[in-house]
Amino acid sequence: MNNELQQAVVREGKVTGSGIERVEVFVVNPDWRKNLVFVRVETADGVAGWGEAYTQYDRDRAIVEQLTELARCATGRSVFGIRNFCQIAFDDYAQRRGSLEFYAALSALEQAMWDAAGRTLCQPVYNLLGGPVRQRFRVYANGWAYGLVEPCDHAAAAAAVVAKGFNAIKMDPLPKPWRTFIAREQMDLAVRVLSEVRKAVGDGIDILIDNHRRLAPTQAIELARRYEEHGIYWFEEPCQAHNLEAMAEIRGRINTPVVTGEELYTKSAFRGVFERRAADIINPDVSNVGGILELRDIAAMAEPYLVGVSPHNYNSTSLALAATVQASAGMPNFLLTEYFVPLEEISRRIAPDALGPVNGYIQLPTKPGLGITVDEQFMRSQDYRRTASRTFSTFHSA
Numbered sequence: 001m002n003n004e005l006q007q008a009v010v011r012e013g014k015v016t017g018s019g020i021e022r023v024e025v026f027v028v029n030p031d032w033r034k035n036l037v038f039v040r041v042e043t044a045d046g047v048a049g050w051g052e053a054y055t056q057y058d059r060d061r062a063i064v065e066q067l068t069e070l071a072r073c074a075t076g077r078s079v080f081g082i083r084n085f086c087q088i089a090f091d092d093y094a095q096r097r098g099s100l101e102f103y104a105a106l107s108a109l110e111q112a113m114w115d116a117a118g119r120t121l122c123q124p125v126y127n128l129l130g131g132p133v134r135q136r137f138r139v140y141a142n143g144w145a146y147g148l149v150e151p152c153d154h155a156a157a158a159a160a161v162v163a164k165g166f167n168a169i170k171m172d173p174l175p176k177p178w179r180t181f182i183a184r185e186q187m188d189l190a191v192r193v194l195s196e197v198r199k200a201v202g203d204g205i206d207i208l209i210d211n212h213r214r215l216a217p218t219q220a221i222e223l224a225r226r227y228e229e230h231g232i233y234w235f236e237e238p239c240q241a242h243n244l245e246a247m248a249e250i251r252g253r254i255n256t257p258v259v260t261g262e263e264l265y266t267k268s269a270f271r272g273v274f275e276r277r278a279a280d281i282i283n284p285d286v287s288n289v290g291g292i293l294e295l296r297d298i299a300a301m302a303e304p305y306l307v308g309v310s311p312h313n314y315n316s317t318s319l320a321l322a323a324t325v326q327a328s329a330g331m332p333n334f335l336l337t338e339y340f341v342p343l344e345e346i347s348r349r350i351a352p353d354a355l356g357p358v359n360g361y362i363q364l365p366t367k368p369g370l371g372i373t374v375d376e377q378f379m380r381s382q383d384y385r386r387t388a389s390r391t392f393s394t395f396h397s398a
């Protein structure tokens, strides 16, 4: 948009032609674990904005349906009415009852509105949120250990991902399935995995441990103490995320920062985390927490409690990562964010200029909106492909 046109659409605080006229949903199968869900909005002026919804195994179709329904509420609204849209979506559309699918859909639409708003004004989103406080963003690699069990395999994979330039890596060394109580040999194996990975990468690399909400406090405390001998950066979701008493108990009895937040949606869910001092670091996800504004609000809530923010990002490294970076640019308590190495290749197809780290850091993008450009031809060429069925054992004993 040239300057003359820009001045014409922004007159006396009103942006004309910014109403959403079209909403489209896209699903991409990356041939790895889960489908990716995206949304595109288009304004009356023909400005497009993109966003990405968080998804899980076998839930992408439910999220697509939720997006399709919520799109009816977004249509006709200005892409500059983001706060109002989010309030209407929660208070009126959802009648104050949330779900993973609802928050994922809302987050995607919210990001798309920001993208379109930034493009309309020819500004990166972070400039509409108070400007940046940093020029680069540390990332940690995840997804590199998926499916591995043996310590030697973990060690080799860790060395390979560090060789790509990452200085922080995350893994969950406990063998599957996820259960509250684990057998002695499972805990022993997990500690051996960490030990071998530490030997393989050396002392200069931060190792982040995820537990995926699975353990009882007594098990989590024992495991964390054994991990601590090998040096870990954080201990993520040791127990179920909504059991803040147990989370705080674990935090009080180990010497490693406790992280929670990827399964908590909106400011309301984070209130107790701060009040009960249940975590040192929170990891909300921009694609399910309610979007860029909600992530920024939660980060601001965390500040006076001296809690750091490390946005979760089990999404593509295209739009959700770009939205994370835009939200984090002006976030004083940002620490580092997540980068899924196995989704890098498909993300480059989705957006050839997708943000990527060099020596473990992403540079502050400067393009308008979310700062990347989606290959619409590629997106429109993707036929829906359902992910393969999973199988589960009937019984499990620790």
Ligand SMILES: [Mg+2]
Binding pocket: 210, 211, 212, 236, 237, 262
């Ligand atoms: Mg996690």
